[in-house]
Amino acid sequence: MTFVQLIECRTSRFDEMDRLMDDWVEQTKGKRTATHDLVGRDRSDASHFIEIVEFPSYADAMRNSNMPETDKIFREMVALCDEMPTFTDLDVVRDEQLCTANALRFFETMAAAGELPPLDGLLAEGYHDHDPANEQDTIGMDAMRREIGMWRAGFDFAFAVDDQIAQGDRVCNRWTWHGMHKGEFLGIAPTRRRVTMTGTTVFRFGEDGKIAEGWWQYDRLGLMAQLGALDALEN
Structure with missing residues (x-):
């Protein structure tokens, strides 16, 4: 079953975070299990960002999370946030293209x-x-x-x-x-x-x-x- 993770954070240093994500993509090339990644900014709050990451399954997401590169990037991302990011785990029950x-x-x-x-x-x-x-x-x-x-x-x-x-x-x-x-x-x-x-x-x-x-x-x-x-x- 397709699995989606929503990552919400507030930061005034998004450009630095964006470069950090580019570093993570480069470091995990050939290892990542995610199939789609989308980042959006809240129109009513310019410091509020939501990342939507899609995986083929929950097990694939866990393999992605357990990579040492992911743990390192996560700790650096937290340092750039105004408060602790929140994570919402979703099993996809309906998907319309x-x-x-x-x-x-x-x-x-x-x-x-x-x-x-x-x-x-x-x-x-x-x-x-x-x-x-x-x-x-x-x-x-x-x-x-x-x-x-x-x-x-x-x-x-x-x-x-x-x-x-x-x-x-x-x-x-x-x-x-x-x-x-x-x-x-x-x-x-x-x-x-x-x-x-x-x-x-x-x-x-x-x-x-x-x-x-x-x-x-x-x-x-x-x-x-x-x-x-x-x-x-x-x-």
Whole structure:
């Protein structure tokens, strides 16, 4: 079970403490068992800091704590604090990756049957879309609805998200797209063919959890070949 430790302290010497933590990271390289570390400052009290450290398990956290380097750094950290730090140990009972979940919801929403659902819960109003197949970037929610509408008019389709990697405010999605060509698409009359293509989309999220920017790479040439659009060129 994932384990999280909250470390709270008050200090007027945060810059020194920050350098101390850099020293600890360097000294324990290859030994640390923590998987994620986050430090936040209290907006209502500039001397109040909270460090959130994630471990795969409580046992891994104890191995981390028992390293001699950790004990040494802890004693030096206490000397920089205005009062004794406090520790809260948490077993994680629910863990939602909100940005990755919203990315999945966006792919599902694009492919939803019937009328395209509202996007304001998923996209920022000034959403900026980068698609190398378009001469100009698509900017704004209304423009994005028109872009999605072009694909929905041409195909019944669905996305299968094969992989997601999240880092900071970005989520990288590797996907497979399956569609049936039901309507005109880029001047190609409906063929009723079932087609597929693969691609990758990187989304940048705003502080509100909405998608603010997207970069797409996908096999559009392969899609056109499946639609027969390249047959005349080959002949």
